[in-house]
Amino acid sequence: MDAVNSVTGNAAAAPAGPKKVGVDYDSFLKLLVAELKNQDPTEPMDATQYVSQLATFSNVEQSIKTNDKLDEILRAGFLQQAGSLIGRTLTSPDGAITGKIEEVRVFDDGIAAILDNGEQVVVGGGVTIS
Structure with a gap:
C-alpha cells in the first residue's frame, strides 16, 4: 500500500505506483x-x-x-x-465527505487533504474542490 492510500486506509482509492x-x-x-x-x-x-x-x-x-x-x-x-488548496472546500467523489481544507500532506505519489472535521481525503480523480 502506498503512502497516500495509507492515509485513507483504502488501497482502491488510487492506483499503485509504477512497477520496476x-x-x-x-x-x-x-x-x-x-x-x-x-x-x-x-x-x-x-x-x-x-x-x-x-x-x-x-x-x-x-x-x-x-x-x-x-x-x-x-x-x-x-x-x-x-x-x-488550503482554505478551500473539498467534496469526496461519492459526496459522503465534505469540509474545509485545513492541512495538506504531500507524498511522493500525490497529496492528501485534512479537513476541518478531521477527515483525510486523497486528492485525486473525482474529488471536487471549490
Missing part, C-alpha cells in the same frame, strides 16, 4: 562487462554489435536521468498544488 520493469543502469553495465569477459577469443564480438550495445547503454543512462527529472517536476507540482 526491465534492466536498470547497473545491471546493464554488469551484463555488458560479463559479455565482454566471456566472449570466445577466437570469435570476438563484432565491432558494430559493441557500438550498438554502447549506444543502448547510453540510452538507458539518459532514460534514468529523464525519469529523475520528471519525478522532480511532479513533486514540485504537488507542492504548488498543496499550497493553493
Whole structure:
C-alpha cells in the first residue's frame, strides 16, 4: 500500500505506483562487462554489435536521468498544488465527505487533504474542490 492510500486506509482509492520493469543502469553495465569477459577469443564480438550495445547503454543512462527529472517536476507540482488548496472546500467523489481544507500532506505519489472535521481525503480523480 502506498503512502497516500495509507492515509485513507483504502488501497482502491488510487492506483499503485509504477512497477520496476526491465534492466536498470547497473545491471546493464554488469551484463555488458560479463559479455565482454566471456566472449570466445577466437570469435570476438563484432565491432558494430559493441557500438550498438554502447549506444543502448547510453540510452538507458539518459532514460534514468529523464525519469529523475520528471519525478522532480511532479513533486514540485504537488507542492504548488498543496499550497493553493488550503482554505478551500473539498467534496469526496461519492459526496459522503465534505469540509474545509485545513492541512495538506504531500507524498511522493500525490497529496492528501485534512479537513476541518478531521477527515483525510486523497486528492485525486473525482474529488471536487471549490
